[in-house]
Structure formats: C-alpha cells, structure tokens
Amino acid sequence: MRKAIIAGNWKMNKTMAETKETISALAPLVKDADCDVVLCVPFTDIQAAKKAARGTNIKIGAQNVHWAEKGAFTGEISADMLKELKVDYVIIGHSERRQYFGETDETVNKRTQAALNARIKPIVCVGETESEREDGLTEKVLERQIVEGLKGFKSKDFDKIVIAYEPVWAIGTGKTATAQDANETIGYIRKVLAKKFHKTIGEKARIQYGGSMNVKNCKELMAQEHIDGGLIGGASLKADDFAYIVNYNK
C-alpha cells in the first residue's frame, strides 16, 4: 500500500560537475525502480541536479529550508526559493542540524509547515542519540520529536510528509540498527502517530530507516513490515551503490 522511497542525502559533498556526472551514471541504473528515487543535494547543486535528472525518474530535494518567507536570515533559503527551483523534497531536522545548528522540535515544526505551504514534500528526521538509547529513553525521545515536531498537521498532510527514523549513533558510523530493532522502533512510531494524531496516519505514513544503510544490509532492512525506504548518506555518493539500494527488490 505504501510506496517505498529511497532518498540520498549528499550532505556537503559534490561540486556541480560531480553532480552531473553522478546523476548521468545513476539515471540508467534506476530507471525501472519501483520506489520513489530522490537525491537531496547541496543548495548550490540543485540547478545542475535538476538539469541532469530531467526526463528521468530521479526527484531532487534540498537539505534544509527556512520558515520565513523572506528577510534578515543570513545564509538561509526560503521555501519559495526552493519552489522556484522546482525542488520536490526537503530534509528537515536531520540530526546533524539538530546537533551542530541548534535545530529543535519547534523549528522542525515551522520548517515543515513552510515546506508544505510551498508544496514541497518534507522528509522529517527523528532519532535518539547513543546516550539516550543507553538510558532507555528511545521511545520517550521519539514520541517528543514526533508530537512536537509534527504538532498541528492533519491527516492529509501525511500524504506528503515522509518520516525518517535515524538513530543518531548509526549515522555515518558504520553501525546499523538490526533490521528487527529498526522495524520495532518504526512500529512504535506508527503507534505514536495513531494515538496522538489519527489511527489512519499510523498506517499510511511513509517511514524510512536511515543510519549506515548500504548494499549489504538494504535488502534485509527493506524486507521489514514497517520500513518504507531509506535515507542514505555515505552510500548515496556512489551511483553503483545507490542504484543497488534503489533496486533492492530486483
């Protein structure tokens, strides 16, 4: 029922020339994908990425968006600016933004609203840190991030909102949650959505797993009942590896 979505997060990697090269190599490898294929690229690569992806099934996303329409916010980018570039998705509340740039559940909420207003699909990231996990706080943290970060959104908004469950200790570390653990935790997120929002949302929300997902573990992760895709950092930088993950069911 839920269509899988495999999204790459290039973070602060790739020049425009590298963007063109990677997307040209990737496009023929993913053309028969059954899932949505997305690349979230640096702001400076968006135009090159859109051009390289023209006529393919690859959608382009950004990695952040500000909530204000315009104004004195040096270094920020508005949803209308992204809309003008015809961006389809935007990552919001990635753990690196929460950790290094003061992102909070409140700012996640505002950015998500701004993206939806501009008809850009938000990929909202949630996840516990290693110490929160060790202290047995995983469920509490996730519930807070979901309830506060997505406060006020209605059932129809969840046709557009994608949630990425990314345990912070698994991002860029080579450590992956076991497929069973990831599935169980995402199942818990579905319960929170059903209880705090509406029961249909628990079933219909698309929820990705992210955290060192790669060619070796993607099939097992993607076979889990509650996992609808992946948000992929390191392994999205190489066309071959990313294509393998996108074609997880072939």
Ligand code: PEP
């Ligand atoms: C990410 O950046 O969202 C991510 C999951 O990174 P990696 O796949 O490298 O762990």
